[in-house]
Amino acid sequence: MTEVLIWSFLLRLTQSLIAASPFILAGLIVAGIFRRLMGRESTRRLFGNSSGRSLLQAWGLGMLLPICSLGVIPVIRELRGMGLRGGTILAFAMAAPLFNPLSVLYGLTLSEPIAILAFAFCSLIVVTGVGMVWDRLFPDSSQSEPEPPTVRAGLKRIAAIGVAAARHAGGRSALYILIGLVGVAMLGVVLPAGSLQHAVNGDNPLAPLTMTAIAVPVYATPMLAMSQLGMMFQHANSPGAAFVLLALGAGMNLGLVFWMWRQYGLRRSAAWMGLLLGVVLLLAYGVDRPLYPHAIDPADHTHAFDIYCRPFYSDAVNPGALAIEKLRRDTSPVELYPLAMLGLLLAAGLLLNLFDRTGRVERWLEATPQTEAPRRLDVVVPGPILGGVALIGLVVASIVGCYAYYPPPAEVLEEMNIVKAEALGAALADDPEQATYWIEIYDDWSRKLEVGAFLRDWKLSDYHRIKARILREQLELLEHEIEHQDREEIQQLVARVSRSQGRLRTAFIEER
Amino acid sequence: MSPFIRPLLTVVTAAVLCTAPAGCSGPESDEDHLLEHVIPEHKPDGYADAVGELESRWTSLGDKPAGTERLQELTDIVDWLPELAADSDLKRAQWEQVQQTTQQLSGIISRLQTGTATAADREAWAQAIAGLQQLVPDADALRRAVSRTAQVPDHADHDHQPTPDGDAPIPPAETEQ
Numbered sequence: 109m110t111e112v113l114i115w116s117f118l119l120r121l122t123q124s125l126i127a128a129s130p131f132i133l134a135g136l137i138v139a140g141i142f143r144r145l146m147g148r149e150s151t152r153r154l155f156g157n158s159s160g161r162s163l164l165q166a167w168g169l170g171m172l173l174p175i176c177s178l179g180v181i182p183v184i185r186e187l188r189g190m191g192l193r194g195g196t197i198l199a200f201a202m203a204a205p206l207f208n209p210l211s212v213l214y215g216l217t218l219s220e221p222i223a224i225l226a227f228a229f230c231s232l233i234v235v236t237g238v239g240m241v242w243d244r245l246f247p248d249s250s251q252s253e254p255e256p257p258t259v260r261a262g263l264k265r266i267a268a269i270g271v272a273a274a275r276h277a278g279g280r281s282a283l284y285i286l287i288g289l290v291g292v293a294m295l296g297v298v299l300p301a302g303s304l305q306h307a308v309n310g311d312n313p314l315a316p317l318t319m320t321a322i323a324v325p326v327y328a329t330p331m332l333a334m335s336q337l338g339m340m341f342q343h344a345n346s347p348g349a350a351f352v353l354l355a356l357g358a359g360m361n362l363g364l365v366f367w368m369w370r371q372y373g374l375r376r377s378a379a380w381m382g383l384l385l386g387v388v389l390l391l392a393y394g395v396d397r398p399l400y401p402h403a404i405d406p407a408d409h410t411h412a413f414d415i416y417c418r419p420f421y422s423d424a425v426n427p428g429a430l431a432i433e434k435l436r437r438d439t440s441p442v443e444l445y446p447l448a449m450l451g452l453l454l455a456a457g458l459l460l461n462l463f464d465r466t467g468r469v470e471r472w473l474e475a476t477p478q479t480e481a482p483r484r485l486d487v488v489v490p491g492p493i494l495g496g497v498a499l500i501g502l503v504v505a506s507i508v509g510c511y512a513y514y515p516p517p518a519e520v521l522e523e524m525n526i527v528k529a530e531a532l533g534a535a536l537a538d539d540p541e542q543a544t545y546w547i548e549i550y551d552d553w554s555r556k557l558e559v560g561a562f563l564r565d566w567k568l569s570d571y572h573r574i575k576a577r578i579l580r581e582q583l584e585l586l587e588h589e590i591e592h593q594d595r596e597e598i599q600q601l602v603a604r605v606s607r608s609q610g611r612l613r614t615a616f617i618e619e620r
Numbered sequence: 621m622s623p624f625i626r627p628l629l630t631v632v633t634a635a636v637l638c639t640a641p642a643g644c645s646g647p648e649s650d651e652d653h654l655l656e657h658v659i660p661e662h663k664p665d666g667y668a669d670a671v672g673e674l675e676s677r678w679t680s681l682g683d684k685p686a687g688t689e690r691l692q693e694l695t696d697i698v699d700w701l702p703e704l705a706a707d708s709d710l711k712r713a714q715w716e717q718v719q720q721t722t723q724q725l726s727g728i729i730s731r732l733q734t735g736t737a738t739a740a741d742r743e744a745w746a747q748a749i750a751g752l753q754q755l756v757p758d759a760d761a762l763r764r765a766v767s768r769t770a771q772v773p774d775h776a777d778h779d780h781q782p783t784p785d786g787d788a789p790i791p792p793a794e795t796e797q
Contacts, residue, residue, distance in 0.1 A: 402699070403699055403702075403703075405658075405659070405660070405663075407658075408658060569712075570702075570719065571706070571712050571715050571716065571719075574702060574703060574706040575706055577703075578703065578706055578707050608707070611709070615712065619711065619712040
């Protein structure tokens with residue numbers, strides 16, 4: 109049993125780190141840009157200084173930037189040093205991980221897109237409402253550090269951004285991020301496998317409360333949270349619990365809670381958490397009935413939260429080998445690039461923080477004059493303009509990334525054909541492990557198909573939504589029959605899935 | 621104790637305490653962990669079956685005020701109609717016709733819930749069902765095509781095991797649902 113617990117912890121920690129690495133990288137870069145390019149004044153202006161609209165601006169910026177609740181940590185540490193009000197910082201910290209362009213697009217193709225719009229509106233109420241009350245209660249929450257001297261234009265300014273990002277990656281920010289990761293890994297130890305499958309059923313009035321109890325240590329990237337919402341709506345689970353998952357699961361983690369405590373003290377942090385939990389629960393119960401998907405047959409369970417529970421049952425044999433195999437299979441090579449880059453930045457940061465505690469590198473970057481005399485046609489672009497362009501570039505890159513991540517339907521359908529053959533072949537060959545693995549990928553591609561079509565047509569008809577939903581429902585039924593090892597049912601479902609795939613192709617290629 | 625450690629321990633302990641109740645139960649092995657999707661008994665097997673059910677259940681309501689349960693089942697079948705139609709061979713325009721008819725039928729049922737059906741409702745229901753029935757042959761197009769192929773003597777002895785590579789033959793006993 110101990111072996112199961114240890115490997116569960118390690119597997120969940122590693123899975124979360126891999127999922128988080130691109131978002132943490134984005135957060136480190138944004139922190140460097142705020143510090144070295146934007147500078148204090150421009151950043152404060154971007155966040156509305158201490159004006160009434162600062163909370164709204166923080167929410168808007170958070171919605172646009174592709175950062176998760178771990179990646180936001182270096183950014184809010186920079187904002188804290190710049191003297192922004194606590195409410196604004198915490199509002200940004202909560203809003204940034206909830207949505208990004210990629211996840212909003214994904215969300216809009218769910219069977220209940222109105223739910224995503226409602227959730228976005230509710231998140232605005234949560235962050236602005238809680239932030240406003242908190243700022244009223246604690247008006248003197250800001251604190252500023254001395255502003256670092258500016259670095260002159262050129263390569264050194266770019267290097268200064270890297271140094272700032274590396275200092276975060278190998279310093280306190282990394283510690284807070286680690287605490288967040290440990291939080292979600294601990295859930296994987298404490299919660300037995302599959303123990304949350306019935307906890308958020310649509311007819312369970314305690315579902316939002318139950319979700320509140322586990323959501324704070326939960327870590328979910330914006331995309332993961334959105335796909336979990338999709339699964340919850342597909343199973344007619346509690347929409348209130350889904351909102352709690354988005355607001356607290358994606359928006360918070362233990363590292364953030366701990367940072368808040370360290371920065372604002374116990375009383376203020378408790379007030380924030382109390383207000384936050386109160387408003388989130390109130391909204392969750394408010395949307396629970398109106399957003400319930402009545403057209404869907406309740407499934408009495410969901411697999412959306414299996415990834416927060418123990419990955420193995422207590423009778424698992426050789427969990428170490430299972431964990432390594434699972435990691436090897438579930439991690440695509442593309443996911444390793446941001447992880448490697450994060451590793452490099454972490455190593456650089458550790459070296460800097462260990463061997464240059466006094467900031468000699470920064471002083472050299474700040475003080476050494478440029479050796480080259482500027483040429484006549486050289487134009488020195490002010491840092492804040494470059495910073496703004498870099499931030500807009502980050503947003504644009506994430507939008508362009510959408511088109512790469514969600515290919516056109518014809519390409520997706522080709523991929524789906526390959527995955528279908530693998531999944532159904534494994535199902536017919538009595539290979540449950542392979543079948544389950546490929547069915548999950550198949551399900552994922554069916555979602556990408558919808559988003560890909562939506563991105564190119566800017567609409568997705570009910571007809572196309574329902575065709576994709578039917579395929580997913582049949583895939584899930586097949587997964588259950590594979591668990592039950594009912595051969596006759598498996599054969600019938602294989603035939604049904606094949607037919608649904610054919611209809612899906614006709615719908616998305618010939619009937620768009 | 622370092623000022624960094626105390627809050628850390630408190631936060632972690634609070635998190636563990638919050639999640640501990642959920643950790644006390646749960647399946648302990650793969651065998652304990654079999655999940656089902658419960659399909660209601662009154663859910664029709666396919667589009668054709670649903671249209672038949674709508675007709676017969678409406679007729680059985682007659683002029684009497686409908687009981688809550690029977691009305692609820694009728695409502696469910698109407699709500700399932702778009703899904704069942706989408707799980708058939710109907711084309712997009714035909715499916716959209718079904719969706720439109722579903723809204724019309726839902727309107728009639730909601731009026732029925734507040735009283736008895738009027739003559740106009742009865743007429744509208746009959747017309748809607750007639751429209752849905754016209755689509756039944758198209759909803760079943762693929763299966764009928766496969767059945768025709770299966771009747772050709774040269775192919776009669778072929779193995780009808782479904783294959784994962786696309787147009788899988790359908791076992792004769794399989795229903796649309």
